[in-house]
Every structure is written in structure tokens, then in C-alpha cells.
Amino acid sequence: xxxxxxxxxxxxxxGAAGARAVDGLSFTLEAGAALGVVGESGSGKSASAYxxxxxxxxxxxxxxxxxxxxxxxxxxxxxAELRALRGSRAAMVFQDPLSSLDPYYAVGDQIAEVYRVHTxxxxxxxxxxxVEVLDRVGIPDxxxxxxxxxxEFSGGMRQRTLIAMALACEPQLLIADEPTTALDVTVxxxxxxxxxxxxxxxxxxxxxxxxxxxxxxxxxxxVLVMQSGRxxxxxxxxxxxxxxxxxxxxxxxxxxxxxxxxxxTPAAAPGVKGPVPVPAPRDAGGGEPLLEAVGLRREFGRGSxxxxxxxxxxxxxxxxxxxxxVGESGSGKxxxxxxLVRLLDPTGxxxxxxxxxxxxxxxxxxxxxxxxxxMVFQDPVASLNPRRSIGESVADPLRAAGVLDDTxxxxxxxxxxxxxxxxxxxxxxxxxEFSGGQRxxxxxxxxxxxxxxxxxxxxxxxxxxxxxxxxxxxxxxxxQRELGLGLVxxxxxxxxxxxxxxxxxxxRQGRIVEQGSVDEVYGAPQDPYTKQLLAAVPALDxxxxxxxxxxxxxxxxx
Amino acid sequence: MTRFLLRRLGGALFVxxxxxVVVYAAFYVAPGNVAQIACGPRCSPAQVAQVSDQLRLxxxxxxxxxxxxxxIFAGRDYSTGTGILHCQAPCLGRSYQDDQQVTQMxxxxxPATASLAIGAFVLWILxxxxxxxxxxxxxxxxxERILTGLTLAGMATPVFVVGLLLIIVFCSALQLLPFPxxxxxxxxxxxWAWNLLLPWVSLALVSAAPYARMTRxxxxxxxxxDHVRTFRAYGVSERGLVGRHALRGxxxxxxxxxxxDIGSMFGGAVLTESLFNIPGVGRELVDAVxxxxxxxxxxxxxxxxxxVVLANAVAxxxxxxxxxxxxxx
Numbered sequence: 001x002x003x004x005x006x007x008x009x010x011x012x013x014x015g016a017a018g019a020r021a022v023d024g025l026s027f028t029l030e031a032g033a034a035l036g037v038v039g040e041s042g043s044g045k046s047a048s049a050y051x052x053x054x055x056x057x058x059x060x061x062x063x064x065x066x067x068x069x070x071x072x073x074x075x076x077x078x079x080a081e082l083r084a085l086r087g088s089r090a091a092m093v094f095q096d097p098l099s100s101l102d103p104y105y106a107v108g109d110q111i112a113e114v115y116r117v118h119t120x121x122x123x124x125x126x127x128x129x130x131v132e133v134l135d136r137v138g139i140p141d142x143x144x145x146x147x148x149x150x151x152e153f154s155g156g157m158r159q160r161t162l163i164a165m166a167l168a169c170e171p172q173l174l175i176a177d178e179p180t181t182a183l184d185v186t187v188x189x190x191x192x193x194x195x196x197x198x199x200x201x202x203x204x205x206x207x208x209x210x211x212x213x214x215x216x217x218x219x220x221x222x223v224l225v226m227q228s229g230r231x232x233x234x235x236x237x238x239x240x241x242x243x244x245x246x247x248x249x250x251x252x253x254x255x256x257x258x259x260x261x262x263x264x265t266p267a268a269a270p271g272v273k274g275p276v277p278v279p280a281p282r283d284a285g286g287g288e289p290l291l292e293a294v295g296l297r298r299e300f301g302r303g304s305x306x307x308x309x310x311x312x313x314x315x316x317x318x319x320x321x322x323x324x325x326v327g328e329s330g331s332g333k334x335x336x337x338x339x340l341v342r343l344l345d346p347t348g349x350x351x352x353x354x355x356x357x358x359x360x361x362x363x364x365x366x367x368x369x370x371x372x373x374x375m376v377f378q379d380p381v382a383s384l385n386p387r388r389s390i391g392e393s394v395a396d397p398l399r400a401a402g403v404l405d406d407t408x409x410x411x412x413x414x415x416x417x418x419x420x421x422x423x424x425x426x427x428x429x430x431x432x433e434f435s436g437g438q439r440x441x442x443x444x445x446x447x448x449x450x451x452x453x454x455x456x457x458x459x460x461x462x463x464x465x466x467x468x469x470x471x472x473x474x475x476x477x478x479x480q481r482e483l484g485l486g487l488v489x490x491x492x493x494x495x496x497x498x499x500x501x502x503x504x505x506x507x508r509q510g511r512i513v514e515q516g517s518v519d520e521v522y523g524a525p526q527d528p529y530t531k532q533l534l535a536a537v538p539a540l541d542x543x544x545x546x547x548x549x550x551x552x553x554x555x556x557x558x
Numbered sequence: 559m560t561r562f563l564l565r566r567l568g569g570a571l572f573v574x575x576x577x578x579v580v581v582y583a584a585f586y587v588a589p590g591n592v593a594q595i596a597c598g599p600r601c602s603p604a605q606v607a608q609v610s611d612q613l614r615l616x617x618x619x620x621x622x623x624x625x626x627x628x629x630i631f632a633g634r635d636y637s638t639g640t641g642i643l644h645c646q647a648p649c650l651g652r653s654y655q656d657d658q659q660v661t662q663m664x665x666x667x668x669p670a671t672a673s674l675a676i677g678a679f680v681l682w683i684l685x686x687x688x689x690x691x692x693x694x695x696x697x698x699x700x701x702e703r704i705l706t707g708l709t710l711a712g713m714a715t716p717v718f719v720v721g722l723l724l725i726i727v728f729c730s731a732l733q734l735l736p737f738p739x740x741x742x743x744x745x746x747x748x749x750w751a752w753n754l755l756l757p758w759v760s761l762a763l764v765s766a767a768p769y770a771r772m773t774r775x776x777x778x779x780x781x782x783x784d785h786v787r788t789f790r791a792y793g794v795s796e797r798g799l800v801g802r803h804a805l806r807g808x809x810x811x812x813x814x815x816x817x818x819d820i821g822s823m824f825g826g827a828v829l830t831e832s833l834f835n836i837p838g839v840g841r842e843l844v845d846a847v848x849x850x851x852x853x854x855x856x857x858x859x860x861x862x863x864x865x866v867v868l869a870n871a872v873a874x875x876x877x878x879x880x881x882x883x884x885x886x887x
């Protein structure tokens with residue numbers, strides 16, 4: 001008997017008659033094997049994973065079909081039987097390690113609590129077990145750190161803690177729901193390596209749910225591609241990724257940005273209408289820079305609590321050129337981006353724009369420049385006012401620039417909406433009526449509204465699905481060529497940055513460790529940190545992934 | 559931790575000082591003719607002038623305020639026309655009514671108010687948090703709806719209605735309890751408790767309602783959080799989720815609200831004290847306001863302010879101990 005047998009699984013969230021989030025999904029997972037479930041957001045992959053532990057029970061969702069996990073019929077099991085399954089024979093690791101642990105209790109106590117639910121162990125024995133598993137997932141000084149509370153841990157350590165919790169009762173099945181999505185790329189590589197290692201050591205089965213094809217390629221034997229609640233294609237991971245049979249799988253794979261591929265020509269930008277782009281003359285390196293930062297600094301706090309977020313950064317942005325800035329969380333890239341458009345005041349260094357020093361200008365003196373320096377934000381949900389129509393949001397910069405004629409504003413906004421690939425008649429619609437990708441297009445239209453010279457995009461696609469990501473980056477690239485903008489593209493994703501940038505700067509701890517043309521930095525990285533970052537990027541080819549894993553081991557040992 | 563305590567204490571002192579300035583300005587400066595008020599409506603102009611002289615109302619305002627502060631920290635002397643009376647620190651002034659020292663007056667009334675406040679507080683926290691916990695634990699069932707209804711009724715009912723009903727039922731009809739009459743704790747602890755039982759219960763019944771609501775809503779909020787999902791996915795029972803994980807999340811708001819309530823309770827629960835004949839601070843305040851006895855009013859406001867500030871400082875420390883993410887700095 002297989003470890004997991006699912007057949008004809010259906011899940012709907014609004015009653016049995018409602019739309020099905022999962023519709024007739026069947027798969028099996030043998031003991032000790034690893035299956036990756038890959039799909040975009042809303043494809044039903046997480047809902048399916050939750051169903052394996054009966055987590056939809058009592059939520060109002062309707063679950064149909066048959067589910068057997070480690071010999072338990074999940075659909076027919078009593079609440080007590082389900083609780084006995086959860087965490088003991090099948091354990092789950094969640095997406096967001098920051099919120100998945102109770103902030104009020106020590107991590108060791110949380111693991112001990114779970115252990116005591118399933119065994120008759122004493123408090124002391126459970127606590128010892130907690131230290132043991134924490135040690136096993138690589139928490140240094142586990143006995144002492146087990147008394148820490150989650151907020152004292154980094155994201156990677158918290159995810160290790162959750163994995164330790166999963167290991168506590170030696171389950172036969174580990175379900176990992178986007179276990180590395182919230183983590184930096186180097187930490188992601190560590191966690192995936194840890195899962196790989198544990199799986200071989202304990203022989204437990206792994207069900208990995210992810211939107212990232214690269215993560216799946218690194219970690220599983222078989223892969224199942226989902227779309228709109230149904231299976232699109234499944235099979236051995238090497239076969240599916242190298243020779244996809246279905247158009248959707250091919251589309252998904254082609255949308256994945258490759259860190260080892262040269263810059264894509266942004267000719268095909270689906271959904272974008274407009275005049276044929278005229279390539280602007282490129283004068284990368286030569287000519288007068290549009291924006292120049294010299295020794296830019298920013299500190300937060302005072303005294304012993306002082307943090308240097310950006311520590312002496314110098315860079316230039318030219319007209320018609322994209323500068324990519326990559327770095328992990330906390331590297332200071334967002335702070336830098338905000339200073340470049342003067343949303344934040346630098347505490348040191350200088351910032352020249354079009355020949356003028358704007359780093360120390362007062363708010364009032366800055367006003368004429370505001371129109372020319374615009375920003376696109378990371379979170380397309382939070383950066384639009386939910387109570388105002390998208391047309392009004394896009395019109396804001398126009399009004400701020402002094403355009404007061406309503407008919408003129410309306411026609412200009414509609415023109416912009418059309419330019420970014422949205423229906424201009426949706427001027428009066430509200431943000432919640434748009435998808436994530438569409439909202440980011442609204443954000444781009446807003447940045448374009450006042451006719452800027454320079455746009456800083458701060459993680460503009462990190463909240464989007466991979467196919468949407470490809471469309472939005474293509475749109476940005478096209479707009480830039482057409483309008484001759486200077487673009488600063490900030491992202492944690494090395495592959496995305498490679499796709500859009502002419503030059504790239506790698507940031508770490510507030511400094512730029514390496515800067516140069518994209519081909520130089522990605523092709524022949526000089527700084528050890530850049531090398532480490534590049535080695536951590538998941539490869540789409542499982543064979544290559546094995547090689548990379550070995551390389552990471554060497555880098556870590558060195 | 560020590561640094562946090564010192565800073566918190568400094569902040570509390572500053573708030574009290576600011577409060578004293580505002581209170582002083584509102585009661586001694588704004589009304590204009592303080593001497594007339596102190597002397598009473600039937601005083602002749604000559605008498606008013608004499609009082610004004612005694613109270614040194616001719617001095618500049620800042621000098622008068624300095625004397626006021628000096629009284630609090632070091633004590634001060636009052637001239638009565640015939641002799642000099644010393645008022646020991648902390649001196650909040652002398653009553654216009656009967657020349658008693660305000661500090662002494664408040665100190666004699668405080669034990670009754672404290673007895674009422676602390677007893678009722680313990681009861682209403684238990685009752686409120688318990689009700690909230692039970693309604694979350696039985697959520698979606700009849701129990702929850704009944705408890706929610708009772709909570710709403712509790713919020714809508716004034717304390718004198720509850721108190722009066724309790725007196726009618728337990729003292730008149732069933733004759734189980736004596737008609738409440740305050741007996742100091744030092745005199746007879748048993749009688750003290752029996753006589754305070756009804757005031758405690760009536761105050762608790764009314765005050766518990768907001769706590770029940772808040773406990774319920776913050777527990778429901780916590781139950782929807784990711785970390786509760788984690789423990790549900792690890793086989794922890796509903797009882798464990800509610801009692802261990804969700805209840806802990808409700809602790810913070812309860813501490814914060816509790817501090818405000820207990821602090822202001824020390825300023826007197828006027829209605830309860832009047833209804834149950836408890837000679838506390840609240841009734842004192844009513845009398846003082848009625849008689850425009852400024853020193854007593856000012857003294858009571860400052861004492862109440864002191865307890866509110868104190869309770870909040872204690873709450874901050876408790877919060878920090880309950881939730882280690884609160885940085886003590």
C-alpha cells in the first residue's frame with residue numbers, strides 16, 4: 001500500500017455546488033518517495049496538501065473523493081484519529097516561518113508540546129527530544145537556543161525549527177507547503193539541502209508544494225503540475241521539465257527566468273498594445289549620467305540602537321538604461337531605492353540628478369523634481385488605496401503636477417491604462433476587482449503618469465506568479481526602451497534581475513560588493529558573496545541541481 | 559530591565575507633574591476669585607481680603623504653584639490669622655469646609671475604596687476572561703449565543719440597577735445577607751467581606767462585560783493566525799489550542815484595559831459607594847464638588863491620576879513579561 005493515495009479529490013470553499021478549487025485530483029506517493037506539486041497561486045495545490053491532514057474539517061469547505069495517508073482514511077476518520085495522524089505519521093511544514101510559530105512560547109517548549117501530544121513522554125523527556133531534533137536540523141547550541149522565542153531567530157532558523165517540529169515524532173510523510181518562499185535564496189538553498197539530507201537519512205516520504213519549478217527540480221523525484229484545480233501533467237521530474245507534453249507546462253517553464261540565460265528580448269509582451277517600440281539610443285557608460293549617487297549613506301536610530309542601512313553606496317543610472325540591484329533581505333536595497341527618489345533623506349553622501357544636487361534639498365525645493373522621479377512598489381495590494389478607483393490613483397501624480405482639468409486628466413489616465421495593457425474603460429473600478437498582475441500594471445501606469453525621467457521599481461514582481469512576472473517585466477522593458485527612461489530595478493531574484501538589467505549591482509549589508517555589466521557579474525563573478533548567491537539559485541535541471549548541491553557544500557566548507 | 563523601570567518611573571513622574579499644572583491652573587487660576595470661594599458666599603469683602611491674605615493669593619501665580627508643589631514634597635505652613643498650622647508632606651492643602659488636611663481626609667477614605675476596587679477587580683477579571691474563554695470554547699453553539707447576549711446586557715445595565723436588584727433579592731426577600739454597611743477590614747475581616755460581597759458582585763457583573771468581549775474577540779483573532787494552524791496540523795486538541803495558544807494572545811489587551819480600570823477605580827466608584835453606603839473616595843469627591851471645596855477636588859484628582867499612572871506602569875512591566883517581543887528599552 002502506498003503512503004499517500006488520493007483519488008478523485010474535490011474541494012470547494014462555497015458549498016458543494018460552488019466553484020471547485022480542486023477538481024478530480026488523483027495521485028499516489030510511495031513510502032520514501034518525493035512528489036512535487038507545482039502550480040501558480042489559485043491552482044489548488046495548497047488546498048490539496050491541507051486535505052491530506054483533514055485540515056479543511058470544520059472550515060466550511062467541502063471535500064470529496066478519497067484520501068488515504070499512512071493507512072488512515074482521512075475522510076472517514078474521527079477527529080481523534082485525525083489528531084493522532086497529524087504530526088505523528090504525517091507532519092507539515094508551512095510557508096511563512098515568521099508567523100507559523102507561537103510568539104509567546106520558547107521554541108523548545110513548542111516542539112515538546114507537539115511531542116507530548118503523540119507520546120506519553122514526560123515533560124523532561126519531551127524537552128530533551130526537542131533539543132535533539134533542533135540539533136539535528138542544524139541549530140547551533142541547541143540546548144541553549146531551545147529556550148529562545150521565535151522572534152529571536154532568523155527566518156532560516158525558524159524554518160529549521162518548524163522542520164525540527166516535524167521530525168519530532170519521526171513521521172513517514174513530510175508535507176512541505178512552499179517551505180522556502182519566504183526565505184532568501186542562500187537560506188532557501190540551505191533548507192532544501194537540509195530536506196534532501198533528512199529524507200535520505202530517515203527514509204520519509206516528501207510532498208513538496210511549490211510555485212517555483214526550480215525548487216521542485218532540486219528536491220523531488222516526481223512532479224505534478226496543477227492548473228485551476230486539475231492535474232495538467234505528471235511524471236518523473238527530469239522528463240516533465242526537459243520534455244513537457246502540455247502547452248501549459250511549456251508556458252510555465254518558458255516564463256521561469258533563467259539565471260544562466262542571456263537577456264531575453266522583450267519583443268513578446270502579451271497583453272500589451274501600443275505603437276511599435278523604437279529602440280532608444282543606448283549610451284551605457286558614456287554620456288552624462290541621469291542620476292549619480294556618491295557615497296550615499298543612511299542610518300536609523302541613535303546610540304547603541306543605531307543601524308547603518310546603507311553604507312557609502314556610489315552608483316550611476318543613465319538614460320535608457322536599467323540598473324539592477326540585487327541583494328538579500330536586510331541588505332539595504334529598499335532603503336537605497338527610496339533614497340534615490342528622495343522618499344527617504346540620505347544621512348550622508350550626495351545625489352546628483354540632471355546636474356543638480358538633490359540629496360540635501362528641502363521638501364519644497366524638491367517639488368519640481370518629484371514629477372521626474374517615480375517609484376513602483378513591491379506590494380500591488382498595499383500600494384493602492386482600496387477606497388479609491390484605480391483611475392483616481394493613477395491621476396494622483398497628474399493632479400500633484402498641477403493638471404486640474406478633469407476631462408484632460410481622464411483622457412490621459414485612460415491612455416496610460418491602455419498603454420500598460422489594461423482596459424481604459426475600467427477607470428472607475430476599484431483595486432480588489434483586479435488581479436495581482438493587473439494591479440501592478442496600475443502601479444506602473446501611476447508611475448508613468450507625470451512623465452518621469454527615472455523610475456525606481458522596488459521588487460515589482462516578487463508578489464506575482466511566474467507567468468505574470470514575465471509579462472510585467474516585459475512591459476517594463478518595453479516602456480523603458482520606448483520612453484528612454486532610466487530604470488532602477490531592485491529585486492532579490494537574481495534571474496529576474498538578469499532578464500531586465502543592463503548593469504547590475506550586488507548589495508550586502510548596506511554596501512555594494514560588486515558592480516558591472518550583467519554578463520560580467522553573472523558570467524564571471526569576482527566577489528565570493530556573488531558566487532555564493534549564484535550557487536544558491538535552484539537549477540531547473542535535476543542533474544545540474546545535484547552538481548550545484550555539491551558545489552554549495554564545497555563553498556560552505558571553504 | 560532596571561533602565562526600563564527607571565525610564566518608566568521618570569515618565570510617570572513627568573505625567574503627574576504635568577497633571578498637577580493642569581489641575582492647578584483649572585481650579586486655582588481659572589475661577590478667578592478663589593478667596594471668595596474659599597470664604598463662602600456670605601463673607602464680607604473684609605473677610606474675603608483676610609482669606610486672600612492667608613492663602614497668599616497676592617503672590618505671583620508661579621510662586622503660588624511652587625508653594626503648592628512644596629506642600630506635596632516637603633510640607634508647608636498655613637497661617638490661620640491667629641496662629642500657624644503646619645501641614646506635613648505630602649500636603650494637598652486644607653479643606654475650605656472644615657479646615658481639615660486633605661491628605662488625611664483622603665487617607666481615611668482610601669481603605670474603603672481600595673477594598674471595593676480590589677475585590678471587585680479580581681472578580682470581574684475572572685468573570686470576564688472566563689466568560690470570553692467559555693464562549694470561544696463553545697463557539698458556534700447555543701452557549702456562545704447566550705453568553706454573547708448576557709455580555710451585551712451587562713454592558714447596557716447601569717451598576718445601580720444591578721445593585722438595587724441584588725439588595726432587593728438577597729437582603730429584603732431572601733434575607734440571606736445583611737443590608738450592606740461598611741466594616742473596616744482591620745475591625746472584623748469576616749464582616750468586612752460579607753458586607754462587601756454585594757458591592758463586589760454588582761460592580762463585577764457590570765464591569766466584566768467589556769473584558770468578556772475583548773477576550774473573545776482577541777482569542778478568535780489569534781485562533782485565525784498561522785501559528786494556531788501549525789499546532790492544529792500537529793494534532794493538538796481544540797482545548798489545547800484555545801486554552802494554551804489563544805488565551806495567551808488575549809492576555810496583553812486584558813492587562814492594558816485592566817490597568818486603566820483599576821487605576822480609575824481608586825478615584826472612587828461613586829454610584830456603587832453611594833448605593834451600598836461605603837464611605838469611600840467617590841462620595842468624598844461628590845461632596846467636595848457640591849461645596850466647591852477646591853483643595854479636596856484637586857487632591858482627589860491628583861490621587862486618582864497617581865493611581866492610573868501607577869497601574870499603567872505596572873501594566874507595561876506585566877506586558878513585557880507576558881510578551882517577550884516587547885523590548886524593554
